[in-house]
Each structure stands twice: as structure tokens, then as C-alpha cells.
Amino acid sequence: xxxxxxxxxxxxxxxxxxxxxxxxxxxxxxxxxxxxxxxxxxxxxxxxxxxxxxxxxxxxxxxxxxxxxxxxxxxxxxxxxxxxxxxxxxxxxxxxxxxxxxxxxxxxxxxxxxxxxxxxxxxxxxxxxxxxxxxxxxxxxxxxxxxxxxxxxxxxxxxxxxxxxxxxxxxxxxxxxxxxxxxxxxxxxxxxxxxxxxxxxxxxxxxxxxxxxxxxxxxxxxxxxxxxxxxxxxxxxxxxxxxxxxxxxxxxxxxxxxxxx
Ligand SMILES: [Zn+2]
Numbered sequence: 001x002x003x004x005x006x007x008x009x010x011x012x013x014x015x016x017x018x019x020x021x022x023x024x025x026x027x028x029x030x031x032x033x034x035x036x037x038x039x040x041x042x043x044x045x046x047x048x049x050x051x052x053x054x055x056x057x058x059x060x061x062x063x064x065x066x067x068x069x070x071x072x073x074x075x076x077x078x079x080x081x082x083x084x085x086x087x088x089x090x091x092x093x094x095x096x097x098x099x100x101x102x103x104x105x106x107x108x109x110x111x112x113x114x115x116x117x118x119x120x121x122x123x124x125x126x127x128x129x130x131x132x133x134x135x136x137x138x139x140x141x142x143x144x145x146x147x148x149x150x151x152x153x154x155x156x157x158x159x160x161x162x163x164x165x166x167x168x169x170x171x172x173x174x175x176x177x178x179x180x181x182x183x184x185x186x187x188x189x190x191x192x193x194x195x196x197x198x199x200x201x202x203x204x205x206x207x208x209x210x211x212x213x214x215x216x217x218x219x220x221x222x223x224x225x226x227x228x229x230x231x232x233x234x235x236x237x238x239x240x241x242x243x244x245x246x247x248x249x250x251x252x253x254x255x256x257x258x259x260x261x
Contacts, residue, residue, distance in 0.1 A: 006065045013058050014099040034110040038064050040073040053078045057095050084127040090249055097242040105147045115146040133221045138211050140228050141204045152176025153201050165194045170227045172234035190227045
């Protein structure tokens, strides 16, 4: 049966690029179609009625018409514009990091409902999160789970023995933890204290309300950040654009406060 010419979907706008004089190509993450793209015609013109419903980070109902190469956005109705995220520079940076990760780790047209839900929940939680770094780590670990790169935190990824409470290490190349005996065979590893391993396991194995109860001091949070960003950089073979902004904000905060995040 021929597919209908137009279709509707709920979507979160995760990327936009300029096209020609007044158009944009938008990337949407959707619950049942995965990542899709569409051209929004004339949205860069002042009088565009669609433009406000097609901003980055907006949760919308969109209508598209199938095209030979790219589909065309023919309608959009905002469900949630996430204004709180857009009105705060720091929150915007965290949110842009989240959507960039989703864009980088997903192929086009591959349905992944749990990942859609994780993305939507995380954008909702971000403005209320008492510990934004913890929320990011939660998002990173659960995203990796959904896209097939769940870090192995129970057994040594080299010799497969169960990990002991000792000085283990995290090895991006093997996708998880290596035991002290195998550490020397994986020189590009990050030292992993018993505390960090416990925190990573707890975040990986629980939902956000429970993970959010963790109290993590600044030092531990920074070490987890180093490990996660090292692993993500290894998997993507590049640095994300939003990372530079986030690191700048982190440094500013470090300068402003010496206490616990
Ligand atoms: Zn081992």
C-alpha cells in the first residue's frame, strides 16, 4: 500500500541548519520514527507563523509532507517550548549538550521509544534538577544503554572476573572497567576508585528519582565527568560542539564557588 502523502508526529527539535535564503533543515527526534529531517520553508522570514513552533529544544506536534529527497514541514504546534531552559544561559548549554548527544548517537529513521522518553524526561527535569551534573551523568549513562554502548561495570572487560573493591580503571577501548591485574594492558584507562564505581553503578541501575538522591561532592563529580567525556569522545571519535561551552561554564562556576555542586 502506498504511504499517505502527509504524516504527523510528536517531536523534539534537536538540530537546525540554514538552507538557502530563508529555509531551514530541521532534525526531529520522535517517539515512533526515531530521528527524521524536514525542510521548513521560509521560517527565517519575519512574518513566518511556523518559526516560533520550530525552535531548537521545542516539543511540538509536527506535520510533514513526503518529498523525493527531504520531507517538508507543513505545520507545527508547540506542546512545550521549554522556556525555562531557553531563558537561562547555563540551562540552555546543558540542554544543547543533551540534544547534541542524541543527534550524534542515533541513525536516521530508527525507532527508539525509550530514548525519546529519556530525552523528554531529561529536558523536563533539567530546570528543576538540584544537581545538574548528576542529571547529565544519568542522561549519558542511560543514553549509552539505549544505543548499545552500556558500559560494563560488573566484570573486568579484559579477563571477565567479577570486579573487587580495589583500584580498578575505566577503559574506553574495552567499553568498561578493567581490574588491577589487567590495568597495565590497557594504558589508556582512567583510574576508578571504589566510590566512583559505586556511583556509576547506582546511576546505571536506577531510575532518575532514585539516582537523584545521591549526594556527590565536587571532586567525585569532576572525576566522573572526566571518565564519561573520555568514553563519549572515544565512541564519537570527536568532541561535541556543545562541550566547549559547557566546560567554560563549569570553569566559571569553579571559580565562583569552592563548595559542593
Ligand atoms: Zn582483568
